[in-house]
Amino acid sequence: MDALAETPPLAKIAGEPYTRLPQDLYIPPDALEVFLEAFEGPLDLLLYLIRRQNLNILDIPVAAITRQYLDYLAMMRELRLELAAEYLVMAAWLAEIKSRLLLPKPASVEAEEDDPRAELVRRLQEYERFQQAAQALDALPRVERDIYLASAEPVERQIARAPPPIALADLLEALREVLARAALYGHHQIRREALSVRERMGQVLERLDALRFTPLTALLRPEEGRAGVVVTFLAILELLRETLLELAQAGPFAPIHLRKRL
Secondary structure (H helix, E strand, O other): OHHHHHOOOOEEEOOEEEOOOOOOOOOOOOOOOOOOOOOOOHHHHHHHHHHHOOOOOOOOOHHHHHHHHHHHHHHHHHOOOOOOHHHHHHHHHHHHHHHHHHOOOOHHHHHHOOOOOHHHHHHHHHHHHHHHHHHHHHHOOOEOOOEOOOOOOOOOOOOOOOOOOOOHHHHHHHHHHHHHHHOOOOOOOOOOOOOOHHHHHHHHHHHOOOOOOEEHHHHOOHHHHHHHHHHHHHHHHHHHHOOOEEEEEOOOOOOEEEEEOO
16 A cells, blocks of 8 residues: 555546556557658658668669568558658669569670669769758758847937036137138139120120021130020020021031021
8 A cells, every 4th residue: 555655646637646547448559659750752761771771872782672662661551651652653663673683684785775773873862962952051050040130229328528628718819820810811802794694695696697607606605604605505595485596407416507587
């Protein structure tokens, strides 16, 4: 009784501890299944079988690998797992390669025919390269798995800086120095006479003739500066708007000529 009391209970139901399994308890044989190996396809399974036995992928013993492959498929059927069609296709392919290796061939055909395992080796090597590339990518640091981004909002701080103490004598000395430098500069401002567009319109009409054309460049005088050229150009545009001038051009990019309109 003491040993039974010291045994930890298997479960508690409604507060009552149970130290023994019920006699009428039935547990199905396949109630708990643990899968230790999971393969992503027939190539993954073949590569696993080759690596487990440290076999050379360029010289695969097809008979042994085929037997192990079929044993694995039989185990999957016993566990009532649904087999994909690609697993069965690979089994048929392995059987074909095995039969081609076992059947005798004439000497002429044997010299010309390639190794039946060549295509299988090529696909296994290609799958192995992709598998290694996937593992290398998975090993890279990943955000939210290996790296967690941290963020923090800066705290607003107001720094109050008091102005430096300045004596009145220092201010007066600075003013005296500025006034002394200002006395060294003399100002002589010349204002240009304002130009009138209406007045320039009259000047343009005086220079043009109604019988012959005058080049536009002859009316725009660079010596008057930018303001003079702009005022002359505005005067010409105003005369064209009032249909007092006639504009002519011999061709594209040709010089422009003006004359009074008759």
